Amino acid sequence: MTARAVEPVLGPRQDSALPARIARSAAATTGAGLRTEDFPDWLEGRRWAHRFQVDRIPFAELDGWFFEQGTGNLVHRSGRFFSVEGLHVTTGDGSPGAWHQPVIKQPEVGILGILVKEFDGVLHFLMQAKMEPGNPNLLQLSPTVQATRSNYTKVHKGADVKYIEYFVSPGRGRVLADVLQSEHGSWFLHKSNRNMIVEAVGDVPLYDDFCWLTLGQIAELLHRDNVVNMDSRTVLACAPFPDDTAGALHSDTELLSWFTAERSRHDVRAERVPLAGLPGWRRGEKAIEHEDGRYFDVVAVNVQAGSREVAGWTQPLFEPVGLGVTAFLTRTIGGVLHLLAHARVEGGFLDTVELGPTVQYTPGNYAHLVGTDRPPFLDLVLGADPARIRYEAVHSEEGGRFLNAESRYLVVEADADQAPLDPPPGYRWVTPAQLTALVRHGHYVNVQGRSLLACLNAMRTYT
Numbered sequence: 001m002t003a004r005a006v007e008p009v010l011g012p013r014q015d016s017a018l019p020a021r022i023a024r025s026a027a028a029t030t031g032a033g034l035r036t037e038d039f040p041d042w043l044e045g046r047r048w049a050h051r052f053q054v055d056r057i058p059f060a061e062l063d064g065w066f067f068e069q070g071t072g073n074l075v076h077r078s079g080r081f082f083s084v085e086g087l088h089v090t091t092g093d094g095s096p097g098a099w100h101q102p103v104i105k106q107p108e109v110g111i112l113g114i115l116v117k118e119f120d121g122v123l124h125f126l127m128q129a130k131m132e133p134g135n136p137n138l139l140q141l142s143p144t145v146q147a148t149r150s151n152y153t154k155v156h157k158g159a160d161v162k163y164i165e166y167f168v169s170p171g172r173g174r175v176l177a178d179v180l181q182s183e184h185g186s187w188f189l190h191k192s193n194r195n196m197i198v199e200a201v202g203d204v205p206l207y208d209d210f211c212w213l214t215l216g217q218i219a220e221l222l223h224r225d226n227v228v229n230m231d232s233r234t235v236l237a238c239a240p241f242p243d244d245t246a247g248a249l250h251s252d253t254e255l256l257s258w259f260t261a262e263r264s265r266h267d268v269r270a271e272r273v274p275l276a277g278l279p280g281w282r283r284g285e286k287a288i289e290h291e292d293g294r295y296f297d298v299v300a301v302n303v304q305a306g307s308r309e310v311a312g313w314t315q316p317l318f319e320p321v322g323l324g325v326t327a328f329l330t331r332t333i334g335g336v337l338h339l340l341a342h343a344r345v346e347g348g349f350l351d352t353v354e355l356g357p358t359v360q361y362t363p364g365n366y367a368h369l370v371g372t373d374r375p376p377f378l379d380l381v382l383g384a385d386p387a388r389i390r391y392e393a394v395h396s397e398e399g400g401r402f403l404n405a406e407s408r409y410l411v412v413e414a415d416a417d418q419a420p421l422d423p424p425p426g427y428r429w430v431t432p433a434q435l436t437a438l439v440r441h442g443h444y445v446n447v448q449g450r451s452l453l454a455c456l457n458a459m460r461t462y463t
Contacts, residue, residue, distance in 0.1 A: 015176075018176060018240055019240050019241060019242035019243070020242060021118075021123055022123065022215065022239050022240060022241055022242065023241065023242050023462045024121075024122055024123070024462075025122055025123040025124070025125075025214045025215040025216065026214075026215040026216050026219060026241070026457070026460070026462045027216055027462035028122045028214040028215070028216045028217075029214070029216040029217060029220065030214075030216075030217075031119070031122070031124055031212060031213055031214040031216075031217055032119035032120050032122070032124060032212065033119070033124065033211055033212035033213065034211045034212065034213065034217075036213075036217045036220050036221070039211075039213075039217075039221065042129075042211065043129055043139060043141075043227075046129040046139060046208075046209050047129075047138070047139045049208070049209075050131070050305065051304055051305075052131050052138045052139070052304065052305055053303070053304040054133045054138065054301050054302070054303050054304075055301060055302045056286065056299060056300065056301055057286075057300050057301060057302045057314065058285045058286050058300065059074075059285065059286065059300050059316075060285070061300070061302070061314065062300050062314045062315070062316070063313070063314045064076055064077045064078070064314070065077070065300075065314065065315070065316065067275075067276075070274070070276075071085070071274040071275060071276060072274050072275040072276025072277070072283075073085045073086075073274065073275045073276075074275065074298070074316055080108075081106070081148070081315075082104050082105060082106035082401070083104075083105045083106075084102055084103070084104060084105075084275060084288075084298055084316055085102070085103055085105050085189075085272055085273075085274075085275055086100060086101075086102060086103070086272065086273040086274050086275040086276075086278040087100065087101050087102070087103040087189060087270055087271070087272060087273065087347055087348075088100050088270070088271045088273045089101070089268065089269070089270050089271075089347035090267075090268075090269045091266065091267065091268050091345055092266070092267035092268070092269075099280075099347075100273070100278050100279045100280055100281065101278075101281070101295070101347070102275060102278065102281065102288060102298050102318075103187065103188065103189045103272075103347070103348060104187055104188050104189065104191070104318065104401055105188075105189050105272070106148070106188065106191050107190070108148055109180070109192050109193060109194060110146075110147055110148040110193045110194070111145050111146075111147055111164070111167050111168070111193065111194050111196060112143050112145070112146055112193050112194065112195050112196065112231045112234065112235050113143055113144055113145040113146075113163075113166070113167040113194070113195075113196035113197070113198060113235070114126065114127070114143045114144050114196070114197050114198075114232070114235050114236070115144040115145075115163055115166050115173065115198055115199075115200050115204065116176065116197060116198070116199050116200070117199065117200045117204055117212070118199075119212065122214055123199075123214070123215070124212040124213060124214055125212070125213055125214070125215065125218060126144045126163070126204065126206075126210055126211075126212055127141050127142070127143070127144065127210065127211055127212075127213055127218070127232065128141070128142045128143065128144055128146070128209055128210050129141065129142075129209045129210075129211075130142035130146060130209070130229070131305045132229070132398075132399025132400050133301055133303045133305070133315070133317065133399065133400070133403070134317050134319075134396075134398070134399035134400065134401065134402045134403040134404065134405060135226070135229070135396050135399035136226060136396060136404050136406060137226050140226060140227060140228065140229040140396065140399065141218075141221065141227055141228045141229060141232055142229045142231055142232055143231050143232050143235050144162075144163050144166075144210070145161060145162075145163055145164055145166075145167055146231045146400075147161045147164065162207055162210075163204075166198050166200060167194075167196055167198060171201070172198075172200070172201060173198035173199055173200045173201055174198065174199045174201065175196065175197075175198055175199075176197040176198065176199055176239075176240070177195065177196065177197040177235075177238040177239060177240065177440070178194060178195070178196045178197075179194070179195045179238050179439070179440060179441065179442050180192050180193070180194055180195075180442040180443070181193060181195045181234060181238075181439075181442055181443070181445075181447070181450065182348075182349060182350065182354060182442075182443050182446060182447060183398065183447055184346075184348070184397065184398065184402075184447055185344075185346030185347065185348040185349040185354065185446060186346050186347065186348065187296070187318050187348065187401070187402065188348045188401075189270065189272070189347075189348045190348060190349075190350050191348065192350070192442070192443075193231075193234075195234055195235045195238045196235070197235060197238060197239060215236075215239070216462075218232075218236065218458070219457070219458035219459075220458075222393065222454065222455055222458040223391075223393055223458065224393065225393055225394040225395070226394060226395065226396050226406070228395070228454075229396060229398075229399060230395065230396060230397050230398050230399075230447065230451060231398065232454075233395070233450065233451040233454040233455070234447055234450045234451060234454070236454040236457070237436075237439050237445075237450035237451070237453040237454045237457070238439055238440065238450075239457075240436075240440070241436055241457055241460075243433040243436070243437075244433075245336050245337075245431050245432075245433045246335070246336060247334065247336060248336065248338070248430070248431045248433075248434055249333050249334070249338055249421065249429045249431075250428065250429065250430070252434060252437065255428065255430060255434060258428055259343065259353075259355065259428075259444070262343035262353050262426065263343075263351060263352050263353050266345055266352045266353055267352075268345055268347070268349070268352045268353075270347045270348065275288075280292075286299065286300070287299050290321075293321065294321055294364070294365045295320070295321060295362075295365060296318050296319055296320045296321060297318070297319045297321065298316055298317075298318055298319075299316065299317055299318075299319050299403060300314065300315070300316050300317070301314065301315060301316075301317055301403070302314050303315065317401060317402060317403040318401060318402050318403065318405070319402070319403040319404055319405070320362060320402070320404070320405050321362065321364060321365070322362045322363065322364035322365070323362070323363075323394075323406055323407065323408065324360070324361065324362045324397075324405075324406065324407030324408070325359055325360075325361055325362070325363055325378070325381060325382065325407060325408050325410070326357050326359065326360050326407045326408065326409050326410070326448045326451070326452060327357055327358055327359040327360075327381045327408075327409070327410035327411065327412055327452075328340065328341075328357050328358050328410075328411050328412070328452050328456070329358040329359075329377060329380070329381070329412055329413075329414040329418070329419045330390065330411060330412065330413050330414065331413070331414055331415075331416070331419060331429070333421070333429065336431055337431065337432060338429040338430065338431055339358075339429070339430055339431070339432060339435065339456075340358040340377075340414075340419055340423060340427055340428075340429055341355045341356065341357070341358070341427065341428055341429075341430050341435070341449065342355070342356050342357065342358055342359075342360070342426060342427050343355060343356075343426045343427075343428070344356040344360065344446060346446070349443070349446075350443055351443055354443060354444060354445060354446040354449070355430075355435070355438065355444060355445045355446065355449055356445075356446040356448050356449045357448055357449055357452050358377050358381070358419075358427070359375070359377050359378050359381045360446075360448050361375050361378055363378065363382060366378065376424055376427070377419070380412075380414070380418055380419075381410060381412055384410070384412045388412055388413040388414070389410060389411070389412055389413075390411040390412065390413055390459065391409070391410065391411035391455055391456070391458075391459055392408065392409070392410050392411075393408075393409055393455070394406050394407070394408055394409070395407060395409050395451065407448075409451065409452055409455055411452070411455065411456060411459070432453065432456050432457075435449070435453055436453065439453065
């Protein structure tokens with residue numbers, strides 16, 4: 001007699017309770033762990049608990065790095081970590097149309113992960129005071145885990161990455177978000193990281209340099225300059241915040257159709273070329289720089305960091321020339337907040353364009369341009385009436401690869417004359433809820449857009 005097959009038990013496709021749990025954490029401005037008012041002293045204490053020092057050095061003093069014979073590419077002797085190569089980009093449409101630049105080639109996928117746990121009925125997020133050599137203040141609030149594959153597989157022969165087991169070992173936690181997202185498409189070639197939020201199962205040890213914070217506490221810290229790092233912001237943007245909007249100027253299907261058309265109409269070709277003899281760039285003893293003094297330099301540093309898996313090392317970093325400006329223009333349309341998103345072309349993207357903020361530029365790179373040659377909406381943001389600025393903070397970009405890379409992150413309210421409902425080609429009005437839905441999928445929203453989305457969520461009021 002044959003036993004009857006047991007029918008599988010089906011579960012819900014989505015956790016309907018999770019958005020409410022996220023909102024409850026966002027509404028909580030006090031937590032079970034560190035008090036927000038005590039955070040500055042705690043961070044300063046972690047700064048003094050270890051020795052941190054970053055010094056610029058000539059390329060000749062790099063240990064383990066060398067300019068490859070023939071190509072001139074800057075590579076590591078292990079063949080791992082990353083390399084600095086040349087890139088030739090042609091867009092086939094619009095200005096500038098074609099350019100050469102150095103680019104970071106780092107093919108491995110890293111993990112940016114935040115561990116969460118419920119205390120007293122409220123989700124808390126385990127954050128880390130992490131030193132990155134490129135941060136202007138060195139120590140910022142990072143995810144629980146912020147590691148390349150080379151780091152957590154210990155290519156550097158250093159210490160273990162704390163809490164990595166929750167993100168690579170099934171059963172140690174419940175996945176709340178897991179998305180493969182791009183990094184800076186202007187400086188990385190086809191670089192992706194897993195952005196993860198995992199709810200811990202069982203007790204979680206609390207190590208030095210880590211603290212539990214609610215989303216409401218993190219929201220307060222997002223209003224302060226250079227506190228919450230880029231990797232935290234991009235992961236926080238992946239959290240499934242509740243959608244309480246009634247509608248949108250464009251339906252989700254219309255938005256996706258427009259975005260697909262934008263990807264289809266751009267013909268972007270990015271070809272790796274030798275760093276040696278790269279047109280428009282020159283290499284000196286201490287920097288690779290553009291001949292016009294714009295964009296960014298490639299420099300070398302010596303790092304001492306007592307709290308890292310390896311206590312000392314040398315490496316190249318990209319250093320932008322000037323402070324960036326990253327902004328969403330907003331309008332309230334039919335009673336619903338909308339953001340003006342830009343389908344941006346960046347040479348390092350995997351798929352031609354991603355949605356970014358309205359403005360994402362370093363103004364000094366365009367100071368020589370006038371009139372219609374200047375980027376759309378840049379002057380509007382630069383000259384914005386302070387009364388129309390709804391959010392403003394200076395945030396650092398990725399401190400592990402970029403030196404002193406900072407941008408003014410802004411949310412600016414515009415009127416119908418400044419930002420019409422029918423914007424220029426390449427721009428589209430979207431709601432924050434629509435942007436949040438797109439962030440649940442990889443390579444739709446760029447890292448600057450995700451950063452600003454985290455800041456927008458920090459502006460919301462929850463009860």
